[in-house]
Amino acid sequence: MKTFLLVFCGIIFLVCSLKALARAQSPAGSSTTAQAVPSKPTDAQKGERRFEENCARCHHAPESISPREVKAVVRHMRVRANLTAEDERLILKYLAP
């Protein structure tokens, strides 16, 4: 019985130690592996940032812009403001997701 209790306590101690070690290695405050990995920004989020960096240098965002208008607007600004091809693609994703 003593041997059984010793083995049982040893297993509990081992499991608890491994759990504590795993918790120490994971980011603080996270409880699951999925939450520990930060989500990558979407193209629309990247496009919003490109819009703020480039377009907002001269003017604020239009209050509304329809998907039908957006391609002409962004290509116009690509030429006028020397946007990169990647800027054009991402800003299109932002304005017409």
Place this chain on the structure above:
Amino acid sequence: MNRVLLLVVGLVFVACSACAQSDPSSSDPPNVPILSGALGFLGSSRGGANAFEPILNPVLVAPFGDHWLVESRAELLGFIARSNGTTGPYSGQFFASLDYLQLDYIANPHLTITAGRFLTPFNIYNERFPVWIAIFQDVPIIYPIGTRTSGSSNGGMVRGVAVAREKWIWTYVAYFSAASTTENLQAGRAAGGRTGVFLPQAGVEVGASYQRFLQSGDYNATGAYLAWQPRQIPLDVRAEYAHSPAGQGYWLEGAYRLASSRNESGWLSRLQAAGRVQQFFAGTPAPGTFLPTVDVNQYDFGLNYYLPHEVRLNGSYGRQFSSAGNANIWNFGITYRFLFPAWPGGH
């Protein structure tokens, strides 16, 4: 002007026909031409001489295919002022001009080729700040340097992004313009270019311009510019310097929207306070430069209010000091930016 109108109509028709043939199954937004621009009413008082200017700036943009773009902007301007400056009855004149009508071919990510009539790319003010975007209603004193004769050029231009990295982007423009004295299509014979470096994370852009004016006694114009828009706060700082044999000078302006961030949209955050300082040092006077012939200092303070539905109210007071006489300069205006599709169909 009739030939220009015919050309515009022809180009737009070709572009719109091409738009209509775009693949409807594509997930990309459709190639629909747009009509944009601004409608405004501007007023000013310069040394007691009042002027009123109703203005319409239609902008037509028509993309077609994956590489082509036709874009055009005209200016229809009324100018109402007293016949003798500060006295006499008011009388009006009407002006129409074509700012640009250009065909752009985006050859690759680093090169766009432009042909036609385009805004002269000297420094940044002329290309980027029409009256409905500019913080101050009146153009800077040094504006005529590098944009002579009309602010537009007739010829060819290459431009693009030479190098794009995550932390910096290097851009360039080079152009040649032929002389034209045709009514509403004036341009000087000139060649030049501009190059700049933009640091997106810092919101800083610096660059330099050069122009060789190839008529009226060839001469060089040089310039430099700076723009800074920190991402955290709605502050805009811009400056330009320009030099020519007829004079040199600079302007520096700062504008702050009363908000804690650029995305805030409360009633107070729609208010923008702005200040501008300008100095001009006269050089060798020459006809047709539109530059002062004496040294000038000018200080402006302005308030702009961005109403809903793309309407902007603007007002400013400036004091100009020169040996030709000091003057108070008042400006006020209202502008409305519009944007709508110029062709039926699409998605």
